[in-house]
Amino acid sequence: MNTELLADYARRYESILRPIAEQLERFIVDQMQGESRIDRITARAKDPERFINKASAVGEQGKPRYEMPLVQIQDQIAARIVVLYIDDVKRIQKRILDYFVPIEVRTIVPDSHWEFGYFGQHYILTLPHDVIPPAIAVDDAPSFFELQIKTLFQHAWSEANHDLGYKPTHSLSIEQQRLLAYTSAQAWGADRVFQELVTAEQN
Numbered sequence: 001m002n003t004e005l006l007a008d009y010a011r012r013y014e015s016i017l018r019p020i021a022e023q024l025e026r027f028i029v030d031q032m033q034g035e036s037r038i039d040r041i042t043a044r045a046k047d048p049e050r051f052i053n054k055a056s057a058v059g060e061q062g063k064p065r066y067e068m069p070l071v072q073i074q075d076q077i078a079a080r081i082v083v084l085y086i087d088d089v090k091r092i093q094k095r096i097l098d099y100f101v102p103i104e105v106r107t108i109v110p111d112s113h114w115e116f117g118y119f120g121q122h123y124i125l126t127l128p129h130d131v132i133p134p135a136i137a138v139d140d141a142p143s144f145f146e147l148q149i150k151t152l153f154q155h156a157w158s159e160a161n162h163d164l165g166y167k168p169t170h171s172l173s174i175e176q177q178r179l180l181a182y183t184s185a186q187a188w189g190a191d192r193v194f195q196e197l198v199t200a201e202q203n
Helices: 003-031 048-055 086-099 152-165 174-202
Strands: 038-045 077-083 102-108 120-126 144-151
Touching: 003 038, 003 048, 003 077, 003 086, 077 086, 077 152, 086 120, 086 144, 086 174, 144 152, 152 174
Parallel strands: 077 144
Antiparallel strands: 038 077, 102 120, 120 144
């Protein structure tokens, strides 16, 4: 572990990232006023241990993936909006893009239509200066933050999968991996059933 990088990031986490994340959460909540079927809005600063794990990632030919992790890692601050139904994702996306400048937009789905796994809408957005507290210099704040928009089922599955499937001290058996895939398929199906029901009710 790079103890110097960890110490630098831990100071940044407490003095810069956490205060900005708190302001960002309040900002997004304010902008989403009047929008229906939002379950929750959260923003967080990336935990120092998780930051170090990501900063230590190795890319091709054994080279570090991040030469300057304090600059290159874009989800040091991340926000999440959880909505009820699939169509709500599209509606909230339009509202978000009225207030934030997108740098990258990704719809994440499994590689094959035969697979079930992580689904979600991800954005890298420019961090507005409005959410930077006066005590923090703009040059010290991140330029970007990550935003995810998910349905309740996508959110629940990804949280459980992250907790169960990514423990460095314990790898899942083939049977356990199949069970996770099965729960993903159920979440995928439930999302579509509820969307069909709400669409039928609206019509």
